[in-house]
Amino acid sequence: MVEMNSIATEQMPAQTANLLAAYADMYKNELIHNILPFWLNNSRDHVNGGYFTSLTREGKVFDTDKFMWLQGREVWCFSYMYANLQQNEEWLEMAKLGAEFMEKYGRDADGNWYFSLTAEGKPLVQPYNIFSDCFATMAFAALDKALPNDAYKKIAVDTFQNIIKRQHNWKGQYNKAYPGTRQLKNFSLPMILCNLSLELEHIIGTEQVNSFIPTVIHEVMDVFYEPNSGLILENVALDGSFSDTYEGRLINPGHTIEAMWFVMDLAKRDNNTALIHKAAAIMLNALEFGWDKEYGGIFYFLDIKGHPVQQLEWDQKLWWVHVEALVALAKAYTLTGEKIYAQWFTKVHEYTWSHFRDLEYGEWFGYLNRRGEVSLSLKGGKWKGCFHIPRSLYQVWNTVK
Amino acid sequence: MVEMNSIATEQMPAQTANLLAAYADMYKNELIHNILPFWLNNSRDHVNGGYFTSLTREGKVFDTDKFMWLQGREVWCFSYMYANLQQNEEWLEMAKLGAEFMEKYGRDADGNWYFSLTAEGKPLVQPYNIFSDCFATMAFAALDKALPNDAYKKIAVDTFQNIIKRQHNWKGQYNKAYPGTRQLKNFSLPMILCNLSLELEHIIGTEQVNSFIPTVIHEVMDVFYEPNSGLILENVALDGSFSDTYEGRLINPGHTIEAMWFVMDLAKRDNNTALIHKAAAIMLNALEFGWDKEYGGIFYFLDIKGHPVQQLEWDQKLWWVHVEALVALAKAYTLTGEKIYAQWFTKVHEYTWSHFRDLEYGEWFGYLNRRGEVSLSLKGGKWKGCFHIPRSLYQVWNTVK
Numbered sequence: 123m124v125e126m127n128s129i130a131t132e133q134m135p136a137q138t139a140n141l142l143a144a145y146a147d148m149y150k151n152e153l154i155h156n157i158l159p160f161w162l163n164n165s166r167d168h169v170n171g172g173y174f175t176s177l178t179r180e181g182k183v184f185d186t187d188k189f190m191w192l193q194g195r196e197v198w199c200f201s202y203m204y205a206n207l208q209q210n211e212e213w214l215e216m217a218k219l220g221a222e223f224m225e226k227y228g229r230d231a232d233g234n235w236y237f238s239l240t241a242e243g244k245p246l247v248q249p250y251n252i253f254s255d256c257f258a259t260m261a262f263a264a265l266d267k268a269l270p271n272d273a274y275k276k277i278a279v280d281t282f283q284n285i286i287k288r289q290h291n292w293k294g295q296y297n298k299a300y301p302g303t304r305q306l307k308n309f310s311l312p313m314i315l316c317n318l319s320l321e322l323e324h325i326i327g328t329e330q331v332n333s334f335i336p337t338v339i340h341e342v343m344d345v346f347y348e349p350n351s352g353l354i355l356e357n358v359a360l361d362g363s364f365s366d367t368y369e370g371r372l373i374n375p376g377h378t379i380e381a382m383w384f385v386m387d388l389a390k391r392d393n394n395t396a397l398i399h400k401a402a403a404i405m406l407n408a409l410e411f412g413w414d415k416e417y418g419g420i421f422y423f424l425d426i427k428g429h430p431v432q433q434l435e436w437d438q439k440l441w442w443v444h445v446e447a448l449v450a451l452a453k454a455y456t457l458t459g460e461k462i463y464a465q466w467f468t469k470v471h472e473y474t475w476s477h478f479r480d481l482e483y484g485e486w487f488g489y490l491n492r493r494g495e496v497s498l499s500l501k502g503g504k505w506k507g508c509f510h511i512p513r514s515l516y517q518v519w520n521t522v523k
Numbered sequence: 524m525v526e527m528n529s530i531a532t533e534q535m536p537a538q539t540a541n542l543l544a545a546y547a548d549m550y551k552n553e554l555i556h557n558i559l560p561f562w563l564n565n566s567r568d569h570v571n572g573g574y575f576t577s578l579t580r581e582g583k584v585f586d587t588d589k590f591m592w593l594q595g596r597e598v599w600c601f602s603y604m605y606a607n608l609q610q611n612e613e614w615l616e617m618a619k620l621g622a623e624f625m626e627k628y629g630r631d632a633d634g635n636w637y638f639s640l641t642a643e644g645k646p647l648v649q650p651y652n653i654f655s656d657c658f659a660t661m662a663f664a665a666l667d668k669a670l671p672n673d674a675y676k677k678i679a680v681d682t683f684q685n686i687i688k689r690q691h692n693w694k695g696q697y698n699k700a701y702p703g704t705r706q707l708k709n710f711s712l713p714m715i716l717c718n719l720s721l722e723l724e725h726i727i728g729t730e731q732v733n734s735f736i737p738t739v740i741h742e743v744m745d746v747f748y749e750p751n752s753g754l755i756l757e758n759v760a761l762d763g764s765f766s767d768t769y770e771g772r773l774i775n776p777g778h779t780i781e782a783m784w785f786v787m788d789l790a791k792r793d794n795n796t797a798l799i800h801k802a803a804a805i806m807l808n809a810l811e812f813g814w815d816k817e818y819g820g821i822f823y824f825l826d827i828k829g830h831p832v833q834q835l836e837w838d839q840k841l842w843w844v845h846v847e848a849l850v851a852l853a854k855a856y857t858l859t860g861e862k863i864y865a866q867w868f869t870k871v872h873e874y875t876w877s878h879f880r881d882l883e884y885g886e887w888f889g890y891l892n893r894r895g896e897v898s899l900s901l902k903g904g905k906w907k908g909c910f911h912i913p914r915s916l917y918q919v920w921n922t923v924k
Contacts (some may be wrong), residue, residue: 184830185769237699245701295696297637300646368586368905429585430901434836434890437898489835491892497838500831504769 142452145471146523153515158203160485160501161196161508162216168244172223175507178451179499180483186241190228190509193419194235194257197221199508201264207516214268219267224258227275252292255285256314260407263321274348275319275325289315289348306369309377312341316384320391324358337386342381343400351426352407354378368432373424375412376443379405383450383517388456402454402463409447409466415492421446438497439490445514452521484510525663533677542630542842543853546872547924554916559604560598561886561902562909563617571643575910580900581884591629593908595636596656598622600909602665608917615669624664625659626678634685653693656686657715664722676726683723686716707758707770708855710778713742717785721792736789736848744784744801753808755779769833774825776813779842780806784851784918787858803855803864810848810867818894819874821845840891842907845875846915887912 148322164181166175167188176185176190200217204210227243234249235258239251249255262278265271289311291297299305316338322359323331345362346354356377357369363372382405389397412420419439424432447470477494478486482503488506489498548680567757568576568589575585601618605611628644630900632918635650636659650656660682669776690712692698711825717739724732727774746763747755757778758770769885783806790798813821820840824832856864879887881902889907890899901907 178830184828187768241706244704245703248699248701251697289705296699298651298697299651300637300649303641303645303647367588427585429579430899430904432905434839434899437892438835455783491838498835504833510874 135438139510140456141461141466141523142455142522145454145467146519147185149515149519149522151204153512153519154208156484156513157464157486157512158200162212163201165502165508166216167198167223167241169218170223171226172239172241172243173220173508175502176504177500177502179480179487179501181501183487184500185503187246187504188223188238188241188243189504189507190224190235190239190254191505192502192509193220193224193228194254194261195261195507195509197224197261198257198264199512200269201261203512203516205264205268206520217265217268221261221274223262227264228258233280234288235281240477247488248296248459250296251294252285252288252311253314255281255288256318259285259318260321263325267324270379275296278322278325279424282318282326285315285318292482302368304365305360306365306367307345307360308343309346309354309356309358309381311321312338312346312383312459313377313381316342316381316388320387333390337396338389339385339388342385343397343404347404348426351411353411353426354381354404354408355426371425371427371429372427372431373408373411373418373422374422375408376446377420378408379412379420379443380409380446383446383453386450386453390457391477398457402450402460405454406462406466409451409470412443414439414492419477419490419492419494420447420470437492439477439492439494441478441486441488442510444478445510449514449517449521452518528537532914533906540757541857542862543856543868543923546868547920549924550916550920554604554913554920555609557885558887558909558913558916559601562600563613564904566597566616566909567620568624568642571624572620572627573640573642573644574621574909575594575642577905578903580648580881580888580902582796582886582902585901586904588647589624589640589642589644590905590908591625591638591640591655591678592634592652592658592906593910594621594625594629595660595662595904596908596910598625598662599658599665600913602662602669604709604913606665607921618666618669621740622675625662626674627794629659634681635689636682642924649697651694651697653686653689654715656682659717660686660719664726668725679723679726683719683727688718690716693730694783697748705768707766707768708746708761710743710747710757710759710782711746712756713739713783714778714782717743717789718781721788736793740786740789742796743786744798744805748805749827752812753805754812754827755805755809756784756827767828772826772828772830774812774827775823775831776809776821776825777841777847778825778914779809780813780821780844780851781847783809784854787851787854791858793859799858803851803859803861805862806851806855807867810852810871813844815840815893820878820891820895821848821871821894830873839895840878840893840895842879842887842889843911845871845879849875850915850922853919857922 151164167174169454171195174183178184195341197217200213205212227239235254236245236249236253237247237254239246259278259281262274266274319331319334348355353373354376356372359365382401385401386398414421420443422438422440423433423436425431449468451463480487485498485501491497547895559579565578568575573594574597575584578882579585579616582674598618598621628640637646637650638648638652640647650690653752660679663679665673695915709832720732720735749756754774757773757775760766783802787799815822821844823841824834826832852864852868886902892898
């Protein structure tokens with residue numbers, strides 16, 4: 123029933139048996155028979171276009187606001203799955219439903235993407251958050267790959283250029299930091315640019331991507347990397363030095379782990395074995411640092427010096443952290459052949475599949491407390507949508523098969 | 524040893540025995556022998572003036588940033604205790620240590636209070652948050668009561684007038700809401716103005732306070748009150764109607780409970796028995812709605828329709844919620860004589876004293892998980908300082924004695 127495109131698989135060193143091959147089918151089946159149908163059935167706005175993403179455990183819409191992060195991510199997801207997994211016309215229609223809504227209502231006069239809109243498309247929250255633009259770029263680049271169209275290309279490229287233009291002061295008037303006292307830079311944007319440049323390669327060309335990647339890799343792997351701990355910091359001083367402040371001490375293990383599979387993708391593209399090993403090792407450091415030895419699962423936030431963090435939700439177990447770890451471990455194992463990554467994959471797989479999956483109503487929970495009990499039963503909200511889980515299921519399947 | 528000023532006590536109806544009188548001494552002792560010494564011993568910045576408020580469980584400084592909310596609140600606390608509880612010169616010196624730092628470094632050129640400063644007093648975060656100004660007003664008004672001084676009076680009054688001027692658009696450039704699409708107003712500022720006007724009465728005069736109070740009471744008790752549920756909403760549409768959105772559905776039981784004792788204070792001042800009973804009843808509604816029937820304690824955030832909330836920390840048990848409930852229940856019982864409030868006082872007292880107090884290192888924990896286990900062991904941070912606990916201990920003692 124499922125027709126596969128020809129997809130390049132990750133390169134497993136020839137001498138090693140694939141310890142993770144047995145997982146492939148369950149990841150693909152979960153994607154095709156549980157996750158994608160949940161969003162197809164429950165998130166469509168038949169009246170206005172676009173998607174509802176605030177869905178109860180059962181899949182009912184409990185709030186109709188439309189968050190641009192999640193609109194863009196769902197367009198990306200259905201476009202990507204159409205282009206890479208199966209040319210299912212329903213998926214392409216689903217992607218277009220969101221893209222048309224985004225194109226019509228999503229931007230201000232300067233091309234910045236709003237943070238949220240009403241169900242009808244009226245702007246609610248200003249474009250204070252550049253990640254809305256990042257996910258819009260991904261959305262239109264992926265849709266253009268599924269269904270080539272100059273209008274989609276133009277939106278993707280214009281938005282990408284706008285991100286590059288805004289990258290050093292993207293908060294603009296909404297920046298609350300007093301100028302000059304403590305200038306920090308944040309890991310999120312370099313990290314996402316790693317991934318974004320590859321998504322755009324078919325439009326902007328390999329040459330431009332190649333010219334862009336070394337800086338991004340340097341930022342992520344040198345500037346934000348803290349050599350004493352082997353961890354990546356969320357925020358550093360402008361000169362790259364450690365800032366002994368709430369922001370400077372912050373470790374977000376999931377963020378690091380996700381970034382490291384982006385870096386492994388870039389390193390594989392360059393046949394850079396040393397960089398693959400470095401990224402895999404940093405990923406493992408973050409996972410070991412972030413693993414909850416008492417209850418299992420990966421903490422959301424930690425302080426590198428062990429002090430209390432600002433984030434009250436620091437000890438919660440979030441869906442995206444765990445599914446990104448599965449991708450990173452599958453890639454690290456397949457690219458290096460080192461058993462430690464396969465062992466950790468099995469451990470994280472068991473925690474994740476036994477705690478996050480909702481056997482009763484389908485899809486996965488997003489927010490567990492420290493003990494792994496469901497804390498918020500929503501399937502989608504302001505931040506959880508149709509993105510990390512399907513992307514992870516696809517990536518793991520495509521890596522280990 | 525402790526010399527008391529003459530303090531007007533709450534009026535207990537003559538026919539009722541005081542069911543809570545037995546609690547008086549333990550509240551006063553906890554305040555004088557545990558809480559105030561902890562802050563006196565651990566929060567002083569001997570070098571720069573002002574206070575460190577990021578303190579570990581043991582009382583050690585783990586971060587040196589100075590948050591204006593907490594600077595103002597600690598000035599208020601030591602000034603208030605000096606003026607109302609005991610003329611302890613160490614307390615007055617402590618209040619002045621913070622006030623001098625605030626006066627010197629705390630404001631921008633327009634008199635707006637920064638959100639945070641470095642240890643040395645350099646501005647870190649812009650004045651995006653008008654509650655910094657509210658706590659600065661309280662600080663200097665209270666210090667002026669302890670140690671009358673025209674400079675303190677002027678800071679308090681100037682800041683208060685600035686709050687009034689900014690009250691309808693206090694976020695200014697930092698407001699992310701797109702103009703006109705969904706105009707909501709928030710409960711926090713009217714609530715705090717209730718309390719603030721009384722703190723300033725000795726400076727601005729009774730006439731001005733009297734002219735100010737009816738509007739504030741109307742806002743809190745009519746506009747934000749939702750009659751079907753008997754609860755108070757955190758956000759309503761500009762015309763006072765219910766907004767079926769994440770913000771509009773939000774219930775913050777602790778916020779309501781705290782506001783209701785402010786209203787009881789205002790009602791008592793006006794001999795308005797009906798308003799006392801109404802405020803006490805709403806407080807009880809919020810407490811019953813917010814009480815965790817499974818693990819005990821009061822939830823932090825809930826959705827009035829039972830939907831998932833945005834706040835990941837919704838089910839945590841916070842110190843301020845519980846100690847404000849103790850004040851509200853003590854006042855409700857003493858002012859109405861109704862046993863239900865004494866019964867709830869005992870229940871909340873038992874939960875609070877058994878879960879939040881740190882018997883090993885003194886002071887109280889701030890952040891417990893749903894089960895009542897310590898989630899963050901800090902004694903002070905960005906939001907918890909020397910304020911709610913000492914104020915509550917004083918208010919309960921002064922109400923039930």
